[in-house]
Amino acid sequence: MAADNRPTSPHIGIYRWQISMVMSILHRLTGVWLSLGALALVYWLIAAGFGPDAYASAQVLFASWLGQLLMWSWCFSLFYHLCNGIRHLFWDAGKGFEIRSMYISGFSVWIISGLMTLLAILFVYQHGGGT
Secondary structure (H helix, E strand, C coil), X not given: CCCCCCCXXXXXXXXXXXXXXXXXXXXXXXXXXXXXXXXXXHHHHHHHHCCHHHHHHHHHHHHCHHHXXXXXXXXXHHHHHHHHHHHHHHHHCCCCXXXXXXXXXXXXXXXXXXXXXXXXXXXXXHCCCCC
C-alpha cells in the first residue's frame, strides 16, 4: 500500500491558544460536567424519596470534602456556562466580534463566574447550609 501524502486537516496541536479557543472548549466541558451534576441531583432526589436513611447517606456524601468540592465545581460550571452562553447570544446578534471586545467579554465571563460562585459560597455558609 502506497504512503498517503495528502495534507492533514489542521488540529488543536498546531494552533496558538487563544482566549476564544479556551473558552469554547471550557464551555463544552462545563456542559458535560453539568450533565453529570444533574445525575448527582437525581441521586439526591431519589435518596430523599427512599426515606430518612437513604437521604442521610446522600447527605453524608455531599457534606464530605469531596462532595463539597464537586458541588462548588458544579456551581462554578453553572455560572460559567450561563455567562458564556449570554456572551454567545451577543455573538448570535452580530455583536462583540472585535478582538478587544472578545478579550473584554472573555475575561468578564471569568470574573463574573468567579464572583457569582464566591457569593453563592458565602450565602450558603452564612445561612448554615455548608459544613
